[in-house]
Amino acid sequence: MTKQKMWVGLAAPIMMAMLLLFVGSPNVVASNNQQAAVTTAEVKIDNFSFGPQTLTVRVGTTVTWTNGDDIPHTSVSTEGVFKSKVMDTDEKFSYTFTKAGKYPYYCTIHPKMTGEVLVQ
Amino acid sequence: MADKKQNFIDQNLQDLNNDGVDRRGFLKCMAWAGTGLVWTMSGGIPVSRAFAKSGSKNATKGADFSFVQISDSHIGFNKPANPDVTATLQTAINKVNSMPQQPDFIIHTGDLSQLSKPSEFDTLDQVLKGAAAQQIFFVPGEHDMLSDNGEQYLQRYGKDTKGTGWSSFDHKGVHFVGLVNVANLKAGGMGSLGHEQLEWLEGDLKGRSASTPIVLYAHIPLWTIYPDWGWGTDDSEQALSYVKRFGSVTVLNGHIHQIMQKVEGKVSFHTAMSTAFPQPAPGTAPSAGPMKVPAEQLQRVLGITDVNYLVSGGSLAIVDSPLAG
Numbered sequence: 023m024t025k026q027k028m029w030v031g032l033a034a035p036i037m038m039a040m041l042l043l044f045v046g047s048p049n050v051v052a053s054n055n056q057q058a059a060v061t062t063a064e065v066k067i068d069n070f071s072f073g074p075q076t077l078t079v080r081v082g083t084t085v086t087w088t089n090g091d092d093i094p095h096t097s098v099s100t101e102g103v104f105k106s107k108v109m110d111t112d113e114k115f116s117y118t119f120t121k122a123g124k125y126p127y128y129c130t131i132h133p134k135m136t137g138e139v140l141v142q
Numbered sequence: 143m144a145d146k147k148q149n150f151i152d153q154n155l156q157d158l159n160n161d162g163v164d165r166r167g168f169l170k171c172m173a174w175a176g177t178g179l180v181w182t183m184s185g186g187i188p189v190s191r192a193f194a195k196s197g198s199k200n201a202t203k204g205a206d207f208s209f210v211q212i213s214d215s216h217i218g219f220n221k222p223a224n225p226d227v228t229a230t231l232q233t234a235i236n237k238v239n240s241m242p243q244q245p246d247f248i249i250h251t252g253d254l255s256q257l258s259k260p261s262e263f264d265t266l267d268q269v270l271k272g273a274a275a276q277q278i279f280f281v282p283g284e285h286d287m288l289s290d291n292g293e294q295y296l297q298r299y300g301k302d303t304k305g306t307g308w309s310s311f312d313h314k315g316v317h318f319v320g321l322v323n324v325a326n327l328k329a330g331g332m333g334s335l336g337h338e339q340l341e342w343l344e345g346d347l348k349g350r351s352a353s354t355p356i357v358l359y360a361h362i363p364l365w366t367i368y369p370d371w372g373w374g375t376d377d378s379e380q381a382l383s384y385v386k387r388f389g390s391v392t393v394l395n396g397h398i399h400q401i402m403q404k405v406e407g408k409v410s411f412h413t414a415m416s417t418a419f420p421q422p423a424p425g426t427a428p429s430a431g432p433m434k435v436p437a438e439q440l441q442r443v444l445g446i447t448d449v450n451y452l453v454s455g456g457s458l459a460i461v462d463s464p465l466a467g
Contacts, residue, residue, distance in 0.1 A: 069429035070371070092221040092432050094257060094288065100329045108288045110257060111221070128329035131284045134372040136330050 062086065065137065067095050067109070067129075072137030081141055084118040095135065100126040207314050210238050210245040210275065211359070213396030214416035216285065217266045218256030223419035223432035227256075231269050234417045239274045246313065248275045251396035251414060252283030252324065252361030254299070258290070263298055282307050283361040283397065284324040292325060308339050310346050317350060319343065321360040323375045333362030333375035333397075340377065344384050352387050359394040365404060365411045368424035373398050382409065398430075 063079045065072050068090040079085060087097045089109040097106040097115055103125055106115035119125065119141040129135035215231045224230060238245065255262035270278060280299040282292055292306055300307040306325040311318050321343070323333035335343075347356070358364065364381065366374035375381075385391045391409040399421035404411045419432040427433065 069431065071429070091429075092219075092223065094285070108257060126329065130327060131288065132372055133327040133329055133331045134370070 064088065065097070066090055067097075067135075070095075070129075070132055070135055072097070072127075072129075072135060075136075076138045076140060078140040078142065079119060081122055082118065082120065083141070084116050085139060086114055086116040088112065088114045094131060095129045096131055097127055097137075098130050100128060208243060208245045209313075210241075210248045211251060211394055211414050212238075212248060212417055213251040213361075213414040214253040214283065214399055214418055215250070215266060216253055216256045216416070216418035217269075218259060218262035219418055219432075221419075221432060223434045227418040228265055228269060231266070231417045232272070235269055235273050239272070245275050247277040247279060248273060249279045249318075249320075249359055249394065250281075251359055251394060252281050253285045253396065253416075253418075254280065254283070254295075255286055258286055258288040258292075258294065260294065263294065267298075279309075279311070279318070279320060279359075280307075281320045281322055281359060281361055282324055284327070287325060304342060305339055308342065316355045316357060317347075318357045318359070319346060321358060321364070321381065323360045323362045323364070323378075328376075331376050332366075332369065332372045333360075333364075333378070335360075335375060335377050335381055340380050343381055347384050347388075350388075353389055355390040355392070356385050356388045357392045357394065358385065361395065362397045363395040363402070363411070363413055364393050365406075367398060367402055367413070371424065371430040373424065373430070385409065 061080075061083050063077055063083050063085045065074070065077055065085060065087045067073070067087060070091065070093075072087070077085065087106065087109065089095050089111060092111055094108045094110050096108055097104075099105065104117040104127070106117075108131070109115055119139060122141050125139040125141065127137055127139070212231075212234055216227050217231065219227045238248065254266050282295045282300070286292065286295040286299075287306070292300075296303070296307055300309075303309040303320070306322045307320070308322050309320050321335060321339065323335050325334075326336060327334055358381070360375070362375055363373055364375050364378040366378075368374070382393075386407075389408055393409060393411045395411070395413045396416070398413050399416035399419065400413065400423065401415060402411075402413045420435060421430050422433050
């Protein structure tokens with residue numbers, strides 16, 4: 023469950039090392055090496071909504087959610103793929119998508135807040 | 143009759159959506175902080191009144207008993223909308239304590255804390271310990287069940303409750319039911335009671351005389367106020383179907399940090415103010431986030447909402463009138 027979940031703030035090399043350790047997939051490592059510049063993406067939480075609501079990324083991308091509201095939020099996969107802790111103001115959560123697919127998610131505190139990550 | 147009430151509410155909502163002069167009117171309807179509601183039961187008819195700087199002598203006169211509802215204390219919140227929510231909760235408790243006729247008990251309709259932290263619950267306990275009322279009943283808000291499925295909340299405030307914290311009790315002929323609609327929320331949905339709780343509620347009410355006054359309380363409104371902001375409960379209709387046969391039903395909620403009310407047949411719905419910070423009227427802001435009010439305005443709007451339930455032609459009618467000054 024928590025294997026692929028990481029909090030931002032870790033140095034990039036440590037993140038890579040953790041990926042290697044936990045995922046152990048040569049493909050991911052290869053793609054990270056080849057496309058280091060495009061392996062991160064951001065979702066900003068503002069005014070009780072995820073922006074962009076639909077985010078399209080490549081396999082291997084680490085997506086970071088940042089809460090810009092004065093109220094705590096979560097980012098939780100509807101299908102149980104990832105689950106953030108409660109993010110208070112300015113707190114972040116990151117998850118690396120290692121498989122292509124459609125990942126709907128929502129805020130469990132304010133379930134009207136929904137979003138989607140499309141991994142290609 | 144029903145249309146008239148609806149018009150009244152619509153008019154209110156319309157006023158809330160205008161800026162300028164009506165904006166001030168709207169702010170008058172929002173008590174900022176340090177407020178609570180006194181409920182008095184008189185012959186099974188609940189009468190409520192927001193209390194401000196002085197106690198509500200008239201509201202409690204001749205009543206069988208009274209109780210106070212406080213809500214949305216958000217202990218731990220420290221943003222500009224109110225950097226000291228502990229102080230405003232303390233103000234609320236002081237006001238309850240200074241009432242000429244002490245309420246039999248207090249009901250807190252949830253969001254005790256901001257982040258479900260033990261230290262926040264500790265602070266809340268410390269303030270509530272100063273309440274003269276001996277008993278306080280709780281239902282959780284979504285902020286109280288953030289990281290541990292509400293385990294800590296239940297240990298502290300829901301020892302004698304069922305499921306995620308629901309329970310009922312009788313007091314001087316009135317049946318009170320505390321419901322939980324903040325647990326296991328589904329993506330895209332609003333508040334939810336869930337099948338298990340609904341079954342329990344049906345059983346809890348079964349066999350009670352239709353003349354028993356019923357008070358339902360829960361955090362998120364049990365009527366749909368504004369779906370875009372999740373201000374409603376997906377399966378509240380089923381819960382309300384169980385109370386239809388009763389002659390007097392009062393539904394008390396928090397969550398939206400402002401007073402809203404509606405009467406539907408014999409059911410009166412009411413939402414309470416927060417003791418922490420105001421939230422915008424439905425649709426008047428980009429989101430339901432905390433609303434920052436200038437300090438000087440704040441003082442003017444302190445505890446200015448007066449809510450009375452009046453008996454009108456054998457049914458309940460609600461009149462919402464701001465306090466003078």
